[in-house]
Amino acid sequence: MSAPDANTPSMISGHAQYAKGYVAETIGNITGSKEWQDSGKKDAQEGINEMKAANSAKTSQPAASGLGGRVEELTGKAAGYEGMEKEGFERQEKAN
Structure with missing residues (x-):
């Protein structure tokens, strides 16, 4: 890689x-x-x-990440970007 x-x-x-x-x-x-x-x-x-x-540009599903997912979710929420917010939430769910 x-x-x-x-x-x-x-x-x-x-x-x-x-x-x-x-x-x-x-x-x-x-x-x-x-x-x-x-x-x-x-x-x-x-x-x-x-x-x-x-x-x-991404080609794969979100990777599991508790803290990173939370940061992404909050950033998406603050920026008004629902896709990022959703992906951050999905990362957190996968980490649990």
Whole structure:
């Protein structure tokens, strides 16, 4: 099995990008910095876009994962992406 291409969409890097954006936007909201708010929104949207692309490119069923599934479920819920939310829930169910 070969390593994934750096340009291939990934749920993990998408989650990380989304989290980075969420934190930056929150800091901007707290400090009143429009630059941090805008940067955070942009990063969060890029993360959502990458997760959507990774989800549409997948060819297998979700793997079992308790904690990872929970993170995916909550991220999907926060982003309004029902497919990701459902897949995260399925990962948790398989882990139990």
